[in-house]
Amino acid sequence: MAQMNMIQALNSAMDIMLGRDPNVIVLGEDVGFFGGVFRVTDGLQRKYGAHRVIDTPIAEGGIVASAIGMGVNGLRPVAEIQFADYIYPAYDQIVSELARLRYRSAGEFFAPVTIRTPCGGGIRGGQTHSQSPEGVFAHVSGLKVVMPANPYDAKGLLISSIEDDDPVIFFEPKRIYNGPFDGDPNKPAVPWSTHPKGDVPEGYYTVPIGKCEVVREGSDVTLVTYGTMVHVCEAAAQGMGVDAEIIDVRTMVPLDVDTLVTSVKKTGRCVIAHEATRFGGYGGELSATIQEECFWHLEAPIQRVTGWDTPYPHAFEWEYFPGQARVAMALQSVMEADA
Amino acid sequence: MRPSRLHIPKYHAGPGETPDFSYLELSPAGAVARPDINTRVRDMNGLAFQLVRVLDDDHEAVGPWNPHLEPADLQVGLRHMVLTRAFDDRMQRMQRSGKITFYMRSLGEEAISVSQGMALRPTDMLFPAYRQQGLYMVRGRPVVDLMCQLLSNTRDMCKGRQLPVMYHWRDGNIFSISGNLTTQFPQAVGWAMAAAIKGTDDIAATWIGEGSSAEADFHHAMLFASVYEAPVILNVVNNQWAISTFQGFAGGEHRSFAARGPGFGMAGLRVDGNDFLAVHAVTQWAAERARTGHGPTIIEHVTYRGAAHSTSDDPSRYRPKDDYERWPLGDPVERLKDHLIALGEWSQERHAALVKEMEEHVLASWKEAVTYGTLTESPRLDPHLMFEDVFKEMPEHLKKQDEQLRDERKRG
Numbered sequence: 001m002a003q004m005n006m007i008q009a010l011n012s013a014m015d016i017m018l019g020r021d022p023n024v025i026v027l028g029e030d031v032g033f034f035g036g037v038f039r040v041t042d043g044l045q046r047k048y049g050a051h052r053v054i055d056t057p058i059a060e061g062g063i064v065a066s067a068i069g070m071g072v073n074g075l076r077p078v079a080e081i082q083f084a085d086y087i088y089p090a091y092d093q094i095v096s097e098l099a100r101l102r103y104r105s106a107g108e109f110f111a112p113v114t115i116r117t118p119c120g121g122g123i124r125g126g127q128t129h130s131q132s133p134e135g136v137f138a139h140v141s142g143l144k145v146v147m148p149a150n151p152y153d154a155k156g157l158l159i160s161s162i163e164d165d166d167p168v169i170f171f172e173p174k175r176i177y178n179g180p181f182d183g184d185p186n187k188p189a190v191p192w193s194t195h196p197k198g199d200v201p202e203g204y205y206t207v208p209i210g211k212c213e214v215v216r217e218g219s220d221v222t223l224v225t226y227g228t229m230v231h232v233c234e235a236a237a238q239g240m241g242v243d244a245e246i247i248d249v250r251t252m253v254p255l256d257v258d259t260l261v262t263s264v265k266k267t268g269r270c271v272i273a274h275e276a277t278r279f280g281g282y283g284g285e286l287s288a289t290i291q292e293e294c295f296w297h298l299e300a301p302i303q304r305v306t307g308w309d310t311p312y313p314h315a316f317e318w319e320y321f322p323g324q325a326r327v328a329m330a331l332q333s334v335m336e337a338d339a
Numbered sequence: 340m341r342p343s344r345l346h347i348p349k350y351h352a353g354p355g356e357t358p359d360f361s362y363l364e365l366s367p368a369g370a371v372a373r374p375d376i377n378t379r380v381r382d383m384n385g386l387a388f389q390l391v392r393v394l395d396d397d398h399e400a401v402g403p404w405n406p407h408l409e410p411a412d413l414q415v416g417l418r419h420m421v422l423t424r425a426f427d428d429r430m431q432r433m434q435r436s437g438k439i440t441f442y443m444r445s446l447g448e449e450a451i452s453v454s455q456g457m458a459l460r461p462t463d464m465l466f467p468a469y470r471q472q473g474l475y476m477v478r479g480r481p482v483v484d485l486m487c488q489l490l491s492n493t494r495d496m497c498k499g500r501q502l503p504v505m506y507h508w509r510d511g512n513i514f515s516i517s518g519n520l521t522t523q524f525p526q527a528v529g530w531a532m533a534a535a536i537k538g539t540d541d542i543a544a545t546w547i548g549e550g551s552s553a554e555a556d557f558h559h560a561m562l563f564a565s566v567y568e569a570p571v572i573l574n575v576v577n578n579q580w581a582i583s584t585f586q587g588f589a590g591g592e593h594r595s596f597a598a599r600g601p602g603f604g605m606a607g608l609r610v611d612g613n614d615f616l617a618v619h620a621v622t623q624w625a626a627e628r629a630r631t632g633h634g635p636t637i638i639e640h641v642t643y644r645g646a647a648h649s650t651s652d653d654p655s656r657y658r659p660k661d662d663y664e665r666w667p668l669g670d671p672v673e674r675l676k677d678h679l680i681a682l683g684e685w686s687q688e689r690h691a692a693l694v695k696e697m698e699e700h701v702l703a704s705w706k707e708a709v710t711y712g713t714l715t716e717s718p719r720l721d722p723h724l725m726f727e728d729v730f731k732e733m734p735e736h737l738k739k740q741d742e743q744l745r746d747e748r749k750r751g
Contacts, residue, residue: 025536051536057566062525062559069529069543072514073464075536089555096519097526104517106498107728108509142729165731210734254734 004200005192006177009151010040010116013158014078016204018048024162025070027054028063028080028116037082038118038177064090064115068098071111078162084119084171085128091136098167099142114161114168119147120228120275121307122175122185122321126314132227132276132307137169138252138285144209145252147171149230150180150197153250156207164209173227181228182235183323210251212259218245221269221334224260224286226250229273229322236327242335252282260286261293268299269334273327278306300337303330348587351579354655358665363641364388364595365667368395369402373620376628380606387597387607390641393616394674398681406620410684413675416457416615417685418693419476420449420672425697426472426482427646429705430489434650438713439489441503445470447645447663450615450671451576452546453477458622459544464534466514466527466545469504470576478511482701486708491720494711498728499720521547521554524573528564531571531629542629544572544622549596549639550581553589561637565603570629572622573605573637576612578644583657597639605635612642613671616678641668722748 004012017024026032026041032055035042045053056063060081067077081087087094094115102110121130137145144166148154154172161168175181179191192198215230220242223233226249237244245263249255264270270290272283283304290302305322313320352358371389374382393400400407408416427444434442445452452473459465465474475485487494489503496507507515514523514530527545534541551557552575564571575596579586586592600607606628610621618640625636643666647654659665679685712718726733726741733741 025533057562059559059562061555062563065522065525065556065559066529066532066563069466069526069531070533070536071529072526073530073533073537075533092519093522093525093556097517097522100517101515102731103728104497104501104505105507105509105515106496106500108496108507109515110731144730254730254736257735 001199002202003193003198004151004155005179005198006148006151006154006172007038007040009155009200010158010172011042011044012200012202013155013162014041014044015047017159017162018044018052020204021076023074023076025052025054025075025077026080027056027067027077029056029058029082031055031080036080038174040116041080060086060090061093064093064098064113067113068093068101068111071113072109076112076162078114078116081115081117083129084117084133085131087117087133094137094143094169095140099140103142110165111167112165114158114170116158116170116172118174119171120173120175121312121317122181122228124314124317125312127311130312132274134171134252135276135280135282138282142167143253144168145171146209146250147173147227147252148250149173149176149227149248150195151192151200152197153207153213155200156205157209157250159204160206160209163206168209171227175228176231180231183232183321185318210254210256212256213248213250214245214259214263215248216244216246218243219267220244221271221331222247222260222263222267223271223273224249225273226252227275229275232322232324233273233327236324237331239324240328240331242331244331249286255289257289257293260290264290264294265297268297270298270302271305271327271330271334272302273305273322275307275322277309278304279309281306300334303334305330348585348592350585350587352659352662354657354659356659358659358662360665360667363667364390366390366392368392371402371404373403373624376624376631377633380601380604383606384601387595387601387609390609390611391617391621392611392614393620394614394678398674398677400616400678404617404620406616406623408616408619410679410682412457413615413679414684416453417672417675417679418697419453419473420675421693422476422482422697422700423449423453423473424672425694425701426485429701430486431650433705438709439503440714441650442489443469443504443649444646445472447643447670448576448578448612449473450618450675451574451612451640451642454615454618455544455574455622458619459626460541462512462541463626464512464514464527464530464541464543466523466530466543467516468520468523468546468548468551469516470548471546474513475506475508475511478508478513480508480511481704483704483708486705487711490708490711490713492708492712493718493720495720498724520551521556524560525556525563527573528560528569528571531569532563532567535567535570540630542570542572542626544574546574546576548581549575549577549586549591550584550589552596552599561599561603561605564635565605568632568634570632571635572625572629573635575637575639576642577639578642580644580648580658582648582652595639597637600637605637607637607639609639609641611668612640613668613674615671615675643668
C-alpha cells in the first residue's frame with residue numbers, strides 16, 4: 001500500500017497498463033513530454049517513449065477519431081480530453097462512431113478506447129472548466145460511463161476501463177484530484193492521506209465497472225451520488241445527524257440498479273445529488289429508476305439536489321455549487337415528509 | 340469605394356442549360372512529370388494543380404505515369420468494373436420495384452475503387468465512403484453477400500441494423516461504413532498511425548467525396564496524417580456533386596482539393612478519375628511512399644457522378660440532363676475497353692459477352708439472395724438481434740428490455 005492522491009493513482013493505473021500491455025497507448029494534448037496539465041501522465045513518456053505516450057494537435061475530434069482507428073488496428077488507446085468542457089468537438093466521433101462501431105458491424109469491428117477527462121466544478125473554473133456532462137454520454141447506447149470519487153477507485157476503475165473491450169468515458173472530478181472536498185470552500189484543503197481511500201495498492205488491481213459502492217450504511221434515507229458530491233453528501237448527513245445510507249454510483253452506465261433498490265427499499269427515502277444541471281440530467285434517470293422499482297416502499301417523494309439549469313458561473317460559484325446546505329435541506333424535506 | 344459583397348459559387352450550368360466544363364483545369368495525357376517517391380513535399384507542389392492522365396485520345400497509354408500493367412490485369416480490372424456497374428444497375432431496379440428500401444450507384448466512378456483496390460495489398464486497410472463498392476469486387480466478396488445486406492435478410496452481415504449500402508468486411512480488411520460523413524477519414528489515419536507504431540508495412544486508404552471535405556474531420560485527418568507522417572492515402576473523389584450542391588460550395592472554385600495537401604505539408608496529386616491506368620499509377624506511387632516511410636498523400640480524383648446521388652434523389656431538378664454525356668473525361672469502362680481493344684487484347688464481341696456474363700451472374704446472385712428473405716418476406720431476422728453487440732456482453736438493462744420485447748411479442 002502507498003499513500004496516493006487521485007492524480008498519482010490515475011498515473012499509476014496507466015503506468016501499470018502501459019507496462020503490462022504493449023498495445024496500450026496514451027494520447028492527448030500536453031500528455032507526453034510535459035506530463036499533462038494536471039500531471040496525471042507525468043513521467044510516462046520518459047518511461048515508455050514518445051510512440052506510447054503521444055502529444056497531439058489541439059483537436060479533440062482528431063484525438064478521438066485517431067484513437068478509434070488505432071483501436072480498430074489492435075491497440076488499446078487511452079485518450080485524454082484536457083477538460084470535459086472541451087469534449088464536444090469529439091461528440092460526433094464518440095456518439096456516431098465509437099459507441100456504435102461494434103453494433104453496426106455486428107461485432108466484426110470494435111475500438112477498446114478509454115477517454116479520460118477531468119470534470120466538475122468547485123475550482124473557480126467558470127463556464128468552460130467546470131462542467132459535468134456525464135448525462136449526455138449516459139444517454140448514448142454503446143458507451144460505458146464511469147466517475148470515481150477517491151484514489152483507490154480511480155486506479156482500479158481506470159485499469160478496468162482500459163482492459164474493457166467496450167468504449168469507456170472516464171470522468172475525473174478535478175476538485176478532488178488532491179484531496180476530498182466537503183463543499184465548504186472556506187475550510188483548509190485536506191489531503192488524501194487523511195482519507196482511508198487514499199491508501200492505494202502499488203501493483204495491479206481492478207474495481208469492477210457496473211458496481212455501486214455503499215460508502216456509508218444507514219437506515220433513515222438513501223443518498224445516491226457520485227464524484228465530488230459523495231464527500232459533500234457525507235458531510236451534510238453527518239452535520240445533520242441523519243443516519244443516511246450513502247451510495248457512490250461510480251458507474252453511470254451500466255447502472256447497478258440492485259444496490260440502489262436494495263437500499264431504498266430498506267430506508268424508504270431517497271435524495272439524489274450531482275453537480276450537473278438538473279433538467280435532463282443523470283439524476284432524472286436515477287430518480288425514475290428508483291421510483292419504478294421502489295414505489296411501494298417510498299415514504300416521501302424523491303428529491304434531487306443538482307446544479308441550477310444555467311451555465312456554470314464564475315462569480316456565483318458557491319451559490320451554484322450544490323453544497324452541504326442544499327443537500328441538508330433536501331434531507332430535511334424527505335425526513336419530514338409523511339407518506 | 341466598392342462595398343464588400345457575398346460571393347456565391349457558380350454552377351457550371353443549370354437544368355435546361357448547356358453544360359460548360361471549361362472550369363476544369365485539364366492536362367494532356369502524359370504531360371505531368373512523375374517525381375521519385377522520396378521527393379520532398381515542397382518540391383512537388385505543382386502536382387496538386389495538374390492532372391495526371393495516362394490514356395490519350397487514341398486510347399494509348401503514354402507518359403511517365405504509365406503503370407505498364409499486363410493486359411491480363413487490365414482485363415481483370417475491366418471485369419470488376421463491369422460487375423460493379425451491373426450490380427448497381429440491378430440494385431437500382433430492385434429499389435424501384437420495392438424489394439430494397441434504398442440504394443446508391445457509383446456510375447462513372449468505377450475506375451477509382453476498382454483500380455485503387457487492385458493497386459493496394461490485401462492486408463492494407465480500406466476505409467471507404469458509401470460509393471466505393473468496387474473495392475468489394477476487387478477483394479472478392481460475393482455480390483450475394485452485398486445483396487443480403489441490402490435486403491436486411493437472414494444472411495445480412497449487419498444483422499439488419501444498418502441502412503442498405505453500409506457494408507463492412509473484417510476478413511477483407513474493409514471498414515464498416517457510417518452514415519456520418521468523413522468520420523472514417525481521421526479514423527484511417529489513426530489506423531495507419533497504429534501500423535507505424537507496430538512497425539508493420541501495412542497502410543490505410545480512405546475515401547470521401549469532395550463535398551465531405553468540408554467537414555471538420557477532413558482537417559483532422561490531414562493534420563494528424565501530416566504531423567505523424569502516417570502511412571495513409573487520403574482520397575477525395577471529386578465527382579462535382581454533393582447531392583444537389585456543386586463542388587464550388589465545398590471550396591473547389593478557386594483551388595483544387597489536391598492543393599490542400601501542400602497546405603498541410605503533404606503530397607497532393609490530382610488525377611483523371613476515369614482513367615484506370617492513371618488512377619492505378621498514382622495509387623501505387625502513394626502506396627509506395629506510405630509503405631516506405633515517406634508519409635501520406637492526398638489524391639483528388641476528378642470524375643463525374645453519372646447517376647443520381649441516391650434512389651431518393653432526382654438530379655434533373657438541379658443539373659442538365661446531358662451533363663454526363665458531355666463530361667470531358669468520358670466513361671471509365673469505355674475508356675479501358677477502348678484501350679484494351681487498341682492493344683489488340685479485347686474486342687467489342689468479348690466485351691458484350693462480358694457484360695452479359697456479369698448481368699447473368701448478378702441476376703443469379705439476386706435469386707439466391709432473396710431465398711434468405713427480404714425486409715418484409717420470410718425468413719426474417721430474429722428481432723432480438725437488436726439487443727446484441729451494443730456492448731460486448733449484454734448488460735442487465737438490455738436483458739430486461741429484450742425480455743420485455745419477448746413478452747410483448749408473446750402477447751401481441
